[in-house]
Amino acid sequence: MLTSARGFWARHRRKILVSLGVAGAGYAAYRLYDAHRAQLLRVEQLRAREEQAAADLVKNQLQEHFEKVQSICDTTTLPLAMHQLCENITSQLDISKLTDKLRQGKAESSALTPKEKYDTWEEIKIKSFTKTVSSMWAMTLLSLYTRVQVTILGRHLYLDFARGTHGAQLQEESTFSENGHKSFLTTADYLPTGKINAYIMDMQRAATEVLKEKKLKDLMSTDEVLQTVLQILDMFMSLCEDNSWIKYLIPDDASVQAQLMAVSTSGFDDSSLLNDFRKLEQLMAETRVVLASDDFRNIMERSLRKIADMVMEDLAAQTGIPSPPSGLPLATLLPRVAHLSSSLLEEPNKNKYIQMIRRMPEVELFYTFLYANMPPET
Numbered sequence: 001m002l003t004s005a006r007g008f009w010a011r012h013r014r015k016i017l018v019s020l021g022v023a024g025a026g027y028a029a030y031r032l033y034d035a036h037r038a039q040l041l042r043v044e045q046l047r048a049r050e051e052q053a054a055a056d057l058v059k060n061q062l063q064e065h066f067e068k069v070q071s072i073c074d075t076t077t078l079p080l081a082m083h084q085l086c087e088n089i090t091s092q093l094d095i096s097k098l099t100d101k102l103r104q105g106k107a108e109s110s111a112l113t114p115k116e117k118y119d120t121w122e123e124i125k126i127k128s129f130t131k132t133v134s135s136m137w138a139m140t141l142l143s144l145y146t147r148v149q150v151t152i153l154g155r156h157l158y159l160d161f162a163r164g165t166h167g168a169q170l171q172e173e174s175t176f177s178e179n180g181h182k183s184f185l186t187t188a189d190y191l192p193t194g195k196i197n198a199y200i201m202d203m204q205r206a207a208t209e210v211l212k213e214k215k216l217k218d219l220m221s222t223d224e225v226l227q228t229v230l231q232i233l234d235m236f237m238s239l240c241e242d243n244s245w246i247k248y249l250i251p252d253d254a255s256v257q258a259q260l261m262a263v264s265t266s267g268f269d270d271s272s273l274l275n276d277f278r279k280l281e282q283l284m285a286e287t288r289v290v291l292a293s294d295d296f297r298n299i300m301e302r303s304l305r306k307i308a309d310m311v312m313e314d315l316a317a318q319t320g321i322p323s324p325p326s327g328l329p330l331a332t333l334l335p336r337v338a339h340l341s342s343s344l345l346e347e348p349n350k351n352k353y354i355q356m357i358r359r360m361p362e363v364e365l366f367y368t369f370l371y372a373n374m375p376p377e378t
Contacts, residue, residue, distance in 0.1 A: 077185045078146045078348050084192035085138055086345035092200055093131035095338055098124050121216055121331065126207050128338035133232045134203040135341035136311065138191060140303050143354045144363070145249050146188050148290050151370050152283060153181055180279045187250060187284065195248045206235035219327040222316040225337065229308050243292045250284055250291070290370065299366045303357050310353060311340050 098120055105112030105120075112120070191199060210231045220228075237245065290296055319328060319336055348354050357363060 073146050073150050073185055073188075074348065077149075077188050078142065078354075081142050081146070081188045081192050082139070082345060082347055082351070084189060085135075085142065085196070088192060088196045089131060089135055089138070089200070089341065089345065092196075093127045093134070093338075093341075095124050095127050095131075095335070098127070099335065124334055125211055125214070125216065125330070126204060128334040129211060129228065129232060130200065130204045130207040131338050132311070132340045132344070133207065133229055133236075134200055135344040136229070136307055137203070137233065137236065137304065138199070139344050139351070139353060140307055140357065141249060141300065142188060142191065143348075143357050144296070144300060144303065145287075145291070146185070147358075147367060148287060148296075148370070149185055149188065149283075151367050152286055152290070153184065155371055156283070180283075183280050184283045190251055191248050194251065199248050202239055203232075203236050206239060207232050210235050214330055216329065216331040218330050220330050220333060221327040222312045222319075224327065225315060225333065226308060226312040229311070230305070233304060233308070243297075246288060246291050250288060295366055295369075299360075299363050302362055303360065306356065306360065307344075307353050310356065311344070314343065315340060 101112070101120055102117065102124075105117055210228060214228070315336060319333070343351075344353060345351075
């Protein structure tokens with residue numbers, strides 16, 4: 001047995017040694033390959049963790065930037081616009097001097113002629129309804145409009161990230177981006193300042209047309225006041241053919257946009273200003289598309305109707321007007337109707353009507369779809 005084994009070893013020693021050498025080399029190569037593969041795997045995992053960390057960083061920066069834009073809108077843009085709106089509507093549609101004039105005429109019979117008295121009452125009638133209805137429309141539209149702005153800005157930030165924007169790039173462009181966003185948000189001041197006179201004039205035209213058959217001695221219930229308010233809103237919108245009401249919210253003149261941009265870009269070089277201006281034009285073009293859409297028109301009308309119902313509930317609570325066919329004389333109601341504008345023009349964090357608009361399910365759904373289905377870039 002031993003002799004046979006020795007013979008086998010002698011005959012096949014070279015083959016055995018070669019086979020062992022090959023096996024050893026193969027095992028060594030496998031161990032080397034396995035170690036190399038494990039190293040590559042660790043490198044890939046490390047790279048994946050670094051990429052995830054970078055992505056998380058950008059997402060966090062994106063979220064922080066978007067929250068900053070939202071904060072600017074909620075704490076600065078809308079409150080400032082509402083403050084300016086309140087000041088201008090209150091001053092231009094003030095009826096206190098007219099009521100003082102009537103009191104004086106009542107105390108001194110010779111102070112007013114019958115025609116002067118009639119004309120004064122007619123002016124009070126028109127201004128009272130114009131004041132409240134213009135406050136209602138402007139407050140509602142500013143609330144919806146600023147939310148459109150924030151949604152569009154949020155969408156652009158998301159698209160920048162989705163296209164592969166890196167954290168360093170976002171950081172480098174943050175000054176420009178913030179400046180551009182502020183310039184865009186500044187357009188919310190356009191209605192309360194730049195277009196307020198034309199807006200009030202057109203709303204007053206609508207009120208005059210609707211109220212021309214309303215007599216001061218007519219008894220009116222809250223339902224009848226509500227119908228009158230809705231008729232004025234409908235008349236006003238009918239005067240704005242082809243969505244021309246958008247002109248009250250967005251300047252369509254490039255020079256106006258340039259002025260808005262220049263105010264908020266002092267200290268920036270010309271190239272930065274040019275890029276910012278182009279971005280503003282794009283954002284405003286997208287905003288026009290949204291405002292002109294049937295979906296926006298739908299939530300605008302629903303919001304206005306909801307606010308009108310709430311305002312009439314407040315009027316009923318203040319006056320105790322019974323249900324139809326009873327009511328109070330229109331002349332008695334006018335000061336109370338005019339006073340309704342005060343609560344409509346309160347600052348946003350105290351304004352129950354703005355809070356109600358934000359909570360409406362159809363409004364929330366509109367902005368959800370708007371964010372997900374933004375119109376294509378122009």
